[in-house]
Amino acid sequence: MAGVTSAEAAGDRPLRVLIVDDDALVRAGLSMMLDGVHGISVVGEAADGGEVPAAADRHAPDVVLMDLRMPRVDGIAATRALRRREPAPEVIVLTTFDTDENILQALRAGASGFLLKDTPPAQIVDAVRHVAAGDPILSPRITRRLMDRAATQAGAYERARAALARLSPRENDVVAAIGAGRSNAEIGAELFMSVATVKAHVSSIFTKLSLDNRTQIALLAHDAGLA
Known part of the structure; x- marks a missing residue:
């Protein structure tokens, strides 16, 4: 997984x-x-x-x-x-x-x-x-x-926005927070959710977007202009 x-x-x-x-x-x-x-x-x-x-x-x-x-x-x-x-x-x-x-x-x-x-x-x-x-x-x-450089590649913004459209509003909030360098505990405090819920959202983002790690989520956030 x-x-x-x-x-x-x-x-x-x-x-x-x-x-x-x-x-x-x-x-x-x-x-x-x-x-x-x-x-x-x-x-x-x-x-x-x-x-x-x-x-x-x-x-x-x-x-x-x-x-x-x-x-x-x-x-x-x-x-x-x-x-x-x-x-x-x-x-x-x-x-x-x-x-x-x-x-x-x-x-x-x-x-x-x-x-x-x-x-x-x-x-x-x-x-x-x-x-x-x-x-x-x-x-x-x-x-x-x-x-x-990632954010300025041709079409990166459009591709990132299309990917984010597949996520829920709360998952988009988590993407933005990861792009800002927040830890799971910091995301939970900022978004008023438990660390377990944050981890569940991160796992869902991995699955929906076929990503492997948080670095790729952070790149996506930067491509989309969220961070």
Whole structure:
């Protein structure tokens, strides 16, 4: 079911992380950093997007740290394939390119986190924990640019408005709140509903619009001019 991740079924076991990058030094550095953190376990590595399906089968990761530019299968195609799995691991794109069009394409493919490779280690650790809990993480240096570009693409406004027309008025309120960066608790307080009701609305939005995560809802809100 859309929106359900492997981390949600993980209970209290350590978060399982798969690292995908064609640079062996990057993989080694990330592995050393994350494996020393309580509650996180690096369960595998892959050097190319083409290796990801087999690695996911072997290791059942909760979170995948994904490079974008790899020699054979890129991170966008690998992310799209991962998000079709059941349960679907969350994907954090970790890249050196803050203006690359591929980053926006990865958003559309279902990635939940976007960080630059010069992000401090503590923030990468926090990102792993946040996306595993269902909260998207976007690097401040790329967020505004990506949202502006998404909103100005030809026909984006019309497509977004047509999609929102399929939702109830209350679901539209939730979309706008997610686009403004509100958490479920904040949405509940703002709209006078329980957190459980907010989650039910979010699940309904996922189903009606064939979306996978809150990042895609936020993009929709920006495309439609709601945020």
